[in-house]
Amino acid sequence: MKLVITKDYKAMSELAAHIVLSEMFVDKRVNVAITAGRTPKLMYEQIIPVIKGNPSLKNVHYYMFDETPITHRIGDNRQQLNDLFFTPALIPSVQIHPLDEHNDDDYEAQIEAAGGLDLMVIGMGADGHFCANMPPKADFDQYMYRINIDESFPWQKRYQDSVLPEQSTYMITMGAKSLMKVKRLVLIVNGSEKAEALKAAILGPVTTLLPASILRYHPNLTVIVDEEAAALLDRQEIQKFL
Amino acid sequence: MKLVITKDYKAMSELAAHIVLSEMFVDKRVNVAITAGRTPKLMYEQIIPVIKGNPSLKNVHYYMFDETPITHRIGDNRQQLNDLFFTPALIPSVQIHPLDEHNDDDYEAQIEAAGGLDLMVIGMGADGHFCANMPPKADFDQYMYRINIDESFPWQKRYQDSVLPEQSTYMITMGAKSLMKVKRLVLIVNGSEKAEALKAAILGPVTTLLPASILRYHPNLTVIVDEEAAALLDRQEIQKFL
Amino acid sequence: MKLVITKDYKAMSELAAHIVLSEMFVDKRVNVAITAGRTPKLMYEQIIPVIKGNPSLKNVHYYMFDETPITHRIGDNRQQLNDLFFTPALIPSVQIHPLDEHNDDDYEAQIEAAGGLDLMVIGMGADGHFCANMPPKADFDQYMYRINIDESFPWQKRYQDSVLPEQSTYMITMGAKSLMKVKRLVLIVNGSEKAEALKAAILGPVTTLLPASILRYHPNLTVIVDEEAAALLDRQEIQKFL
Amino acid sequence: MKLVITKDYKAMSELAAHIVLSEMFVDKRVNVAITAGRTPKLMYEQIIPVIKGNPSLKNVHYYMFDETPITHRIGDNRQQLNDLFFTPALIPSVQIHPLDEHNDDDYEAQIEAAGGLDLMVIGMGADGHFCANMPPKADFDQYMYRINIDESFPWQKRYQDSVLPEQSTYMITMGAKSLMKVKRLVLIVNGSEKAEALKAAILGPVTTLLPASILRYHPNLTVIVDEEAAALLDRQEIQKFL
Numbered sequence: 001m002k003l004v005i006t007k008d009y010k011a012m013s014e015l016a017a018h019i020v021l022s023e024m025f026v027d028k029r030v031n032v033a034i035t036a037g038r039t040p041k042l043m044y045e046q047i048i049p050v051i052k053g054n055p056s057l058k059n060v061h062y063y064m065f066d067e068t069p070i071t072h073r074i075g076d077n078r079q080q081l082n083d084l085f086f087t088p089a090l091i092p093s094v095q096i097h098p099l100d101e102h103n104d105d106d107y108e109a110q111i112e113a114a115g116g117l118d119l120m121v122i123g124m125g126a127d128g129h130f131c132a133n134m135p136p137k138a139d140f141d142q143y144m145y146r147i148n149i150d151e152s153f154p155w156q157k158r159y160q161d162s163v164l165p166e167q168s169t170y171m172i173t174m175g176a177k178s179l180m181k182v183k184r185l186v187l188i189v190n191g192s193e194k195a196e197a198l199k200a201a202i203l204g205p206v207t208t209l210l211p212a213s214i215l216r217y218h219p220n221l222t223v224i225v226d227e228e229a230a231a232l233l234d235r236q237e238i239q240k241f242l
Numbered sequence: 243m244k245l246v247i248t249k250d251y252k253a254m255s256e257l258a259a260h261i262v263l264s265e266m267f268v269d270k271r272v273n274v275a276i277t278a279g280r281t282p283k284l285m286y287e288q289i290i291p292v293i294k295g296n297p298s299l300k301n302v303h304y305y306m307f308d309e310t311p312i313t314h315r316i317g318d319n320r321q322q323l324n325d326l327f328f329t330p331a332l333i334p335s336v337q338i339h340p341l342d343e344h345n346d347d348d349y350e351a352q353i354e355a356a357g358g359l360d361l362m363v364i365g366m367g368a369d370g371h372f373c374a375n376m377p378p379k380a381d382f383d384q385y386m387y388r389i390n391i392d393e394s395f396p397w398q399k400r401y402q403d404s405v406l407p408e409q410s411t412y413m414i415t416m417g418a419k420s421l422m423k424v425k426r427l428v429l430i431v432n433g434s435e436k437a438e439a440l441k442a443a444i445l446g447p448v449t450t451l452l453p454a455s456i457l458r459y460h461p462n463l464t465v466i467v468d469e470e471a472a473a474l475l476d477r478q479e480i481q482k483f484l
Numbered sequence: 485m486k487l488v489i490t491k492d493y494k495a496m497s498e499l500a501a502h503i504v505l506s507e508m509f510v511d512k513r514v515n516v517a518i519t520a521g522r523t524p525k526l527m528y529e530q531i532i533p534v535i536k537g538n539p540s541l542k543n544v545h546y547y548m549f550d551e552t553p554i555t556h557r558i559g560d561n562r563q564q565l566n567d568l569f570f571t572p573a574l575i576p577s578v579q580i581h582p583l584d585e586h587n588d589d590d591y592e593a594q595i596e597a598a599g600g601l602d603l604m605v606i607g608m609g610a611d612g613h614f615c616a617n618m619p620p621k622a623d624f625d626q627y628m629y630r631i632n633i634d635e636s637f638p639w640q641k642r643y644q645d646s647v648l649p650e651q652s653t654y655m656i657t658m659g660a661k662s663l664m665k666v667k668r669l670v671l672i673v674n675g676s677e678k679a680e681a682l683k684a685a686i687l688g689p690v691t692t693l694l695p696a697s698i699l700r701y702h703p704n705l706t707v708i709v710d711e712e713a714a715a716l717l718d719r720q721e722i723q724k725f726l
Numbered sequence: 727m728k729l730v731i732t733k734d735y736k737a738m739s740e741l742a743a744h745i746v747l748s749e750m751f752v753d754k755r756v757n758v759a760i761t762a763g764r765t766p767k768l769m770y771e772q773i774i775p776v777i778k779g780n781p782s783l784k785n786v787h788y789y790m791f792d793e794t795p796i797t798h799r800i801g802d803n804r805q806q807l808n809d810l811f812f813t814p815a816l817i818p819s820v821q822i823h824p825l826d827e828h829n830d831d832d833y834e835a836q837i838e839a840a841g842g843l844d845l846m847v848i849g850m851g852a853d854g855h856f857c858a859n860m861p862p863k864a865d866f867d868q869y870m871y872r873i874n875i876d877e878s879f880p881w882q883k884r885y886q887d888s889v890l891p892e893q894s895t896y897m898i899t900m901g902a903k904s905l906m907k908v909k910r911l912v913l914i915v916n917g918s919e920k921a922e923a924l925k926a927a928i929l930g931p932v933t934t935l936l937p938a939s940i941l942r943y944h945p946n947l948t949v950i951v952d953e954e955a956a957a958l959l960d961r962q963e964i965q966k967f968l
Contacts, residue, residue: 270838270842270907271838271839271841271842301838354754354755354785355755355840356840356841357755357840357841357842358754358755358841423753423754
């Protein structure tokens with residue numbers, strides 16, 4: 001793990017944008033999976049002007065690492081990524097590979113047949129979840145799998161209000177084993193409300209109670225955080241990750 | 243070859259900076275060789291604020307791809323890189339590997355023993371030279387070699403005024419075979435005065451009269467140019483490089 | 485280039501077989517292109533017992549690097565590879581990707597969409613040809629292309645007797661630029677009748693008169709030869725390739 | 727994980743030998759760490775005739791992944807590797823990098839400065855240990871570390887008879903985090919006495935009680951076993967690893 005502590009959200013976003021852009025402008029097919037949510041908002045704002053309509057990026061293909069299927073509608077994450085990135089960046093739909101309840105069994109085989117994922121950029125929740133590997137239900141022995149959303153699922157409570165009746169009772173997500181195969185993995189974390197989770201993910205035990213703790217085994221992981229998120233990290237202990 | 247035509251010098255510099263920064267923030271030793279000269283000036287201005295004093299970059303080592311030895315003084319390229327980048331970016335000298343007339347025989351063996359070059363960023367002259375592979379003397383069958391500077395050397399005439407009495411009568415440069423081993427090669431070219439050379443390098447024959455023409459065989463080359471440099475490229479012919 | 489001089493044809497074949505087998509048994513899709521002809525005969529005999537019916541090799545896909553289309557029949561190279569390898573090794577046809585006059589325009593795009601070629605094993609003719617890059621018509625600026633077989637084609641004369649009326653008047657071949665993108669390239673050469681060509685390919689000038697001379701620019705090339713083929717190599721000059 | 731079930735110890739050894747030899751004959755420095763013990767005996771017998779005195783292997787450097795220091799003597803593993811491989815294969819000592827109680831703090835930094843480990847071949851004990859990551863003391867959060875050998879260490883009991891008075895009270899070993907950085911990892915396991923451990927390592931939970939269970943997170947792992955070791959594996963469950 002390479003840990004990079006940036007001074008603020010803007011610097012974190014810029015560094016993540018450098019990596020995403022760099023990985024795209026190469027003479028080969030590139031397969032990427034990038035996160036929705038609030039964390040990457042500014043990263044996309046940095047990226048979009050460079051790639052919007054850029055004729056040199058026909059080689060870049062986009063995959064989803066998780067999805068919440070909704071009947072008769074586009075999935076929740078895809079909708080968010082459309083709004084945040086695909087639509088404003090004018091990404092041709094032929095370069096976007098949707099994930100849904102009909103193809104989740106075969107999705108990773110498709111990625112493997114395309115040479116594997118070159119880059120994944122993910123965020124982490126204050127509860128330590130990554131993709132939809134939610135505590136405590138995350139299963140580190142899985143590639144892509146379905147994780148139930150039900151009353152026993154604490155994460156669900158927080159989001160209850162926004163659950164649509166048409167929403168599936170499960171989420172689809174890549175698991176730890178999928179992520180280990182990604183050639184370059186980037187984790188971005190900002191804000192003091194995630195400082196506890198970041199500390200646990202980096203310095204605590206590996207446990208499904210804090211799923212991001214498993215990511216430390218990835219051989220090419222860059223963790224980019226702002227100072228607020230890094231506030232609880234013991235500077236002595238993190239020396240080896242700088 | 244991936245060809246990227248950016249709208250101006252600033253956009254070219256920013257894209258090159260994205261790549262340099264991205265390659266540095268990884269959890270492994272990184273060996274880079276980056277160019278002096280006028281072309282990368284703005285690229286370094288983009289890079290320096292991010293890496294100056296950054297504690298997460300102890301893994302980055304800097305190598306020279308060419309040098310003009312000067313008796314009793316630091317080499318010409320090293321001096322330029324000091325001024326442009328190493329000094330303002332506060333790069334510790336332990337991470338900089340000087341090249342001179344005493345170690346050029348062994349320099350590439352040192353690089354190989356450190357895992358090889360991960361990234362090289364080069365420019366190209368209006369005469370098509372890269373590193374110090376000067377037309378028509380460039381020798382495509384060489385790894386690092388010495389190329390004589392003498393009256394038969396047309397390139398010399400142009401720079402005659404600046405030649406110091408203490409300057410060596412040769413330059414040291416990596417050759418085509420060295421560059422082919424670099425894991426990622428980036429060529430940056432801007433300005434209308436290089437448009438002819440760029441066209442020849444990309445679309446003309448491979449020849450020592452235009453040394454950069456050999457670079458097309460590199461398997462992971464990104465050529466970043468501004469619109470002025472790209473002005474003479476036939477849009478039909480370059481489709482396959484976009 | 486890594487040059488390995490083995491004591492005889494058997495040792496050459498075994499080393500090539502080690503590489504082919506090693507590249508196959510990995511946890512990812514593997515795309516390989518391997519040669520027909522006489523040279524690899526013993527290599528295939530080494531490989532076949534290991535992979536015949538092996539359930540752990542569903543990840544290996546086979547591509548052709550050249551082909552001579554024949555009307556109403558399977559191509560000439562595919563037929564040879566069927567006989568030498570695909571049939572005795574029981575390779576499922578879903579893992580074999582035929583090349584013909586209908587798909588040669590799109591064939592390399594398919595390979596790129598599958599992640600590129602991981603391994604290519606080629607031979608070299610006594611005339612210095614590789615794949616169907618024939619002297620003096622080889623075009624080093626090409627990816628896959630068609631090379632005409634006509635009276636001006638000296639190579640043709642030698643094979644005249646075996647030309648069928650239904651045979652196409654051209655061959656399809658990957659060019660130098662295709663090969664540079666292959667992740668690992670292996671060239672096998674045996675026999676005294678190829679000693680002159682081998683010497684020229686390694687130590688002579690790069691020229692379309694001896695097409696294999698261009699291969700020296702490949703960054704991950706292993707050249708495996710027997711002592712007969714190596715007989716004319718100056719031991720001093722080849723030191724740097726060992 | 728790619729799982730390969732071979733019919734017997736000989737076939738297991740040959741496949742491992744293919745991989746070791748293949749990784750060595752490349753045009754770059756190669757850093758390998760290979761196991762002592764009984765398991766690889768036949769693998770070395772396959773390898774030695776090919777590499778003994780081979781002038782094309784000056785690029786291969788050998789590192790140790792664990793060691794038992796002994797006062798005034800060469801370490802226990804180094805002695806075993808000398809006997810098994812280094813001495814009969816005539817490996818020059820300049821290509822062998824000893825590990826001992828004086829350099830274990832710096833050893834992995836040396837490897838990283840040499841470009842990292844390209845290949846590691848390990849065995850597994852019937853107790854599930856790998857390298858010297860012994861149950862239950864193995865610490866998955868470590869790079870290289872010292873693991874105490876004392877009365878609480880069940881593994882010790884079994885080997886008590888062979889412990890020399892001069893032997894250190896600890897072993898030095900690379901940990902899980904070190905292994906995750908190895909570019910290609912090969913695990914060889916044979917014999918019915920390891921069938922339980924193999925089943926647990928592949929299909930059981932990840933636990934320090936069976937340290938090899940952590941290896942499943944490595945992105946480029948080939949597990950080569952003979953039929954006796956594979957006897958307890960549920961054929962349905964292992965389908966995804968073939």
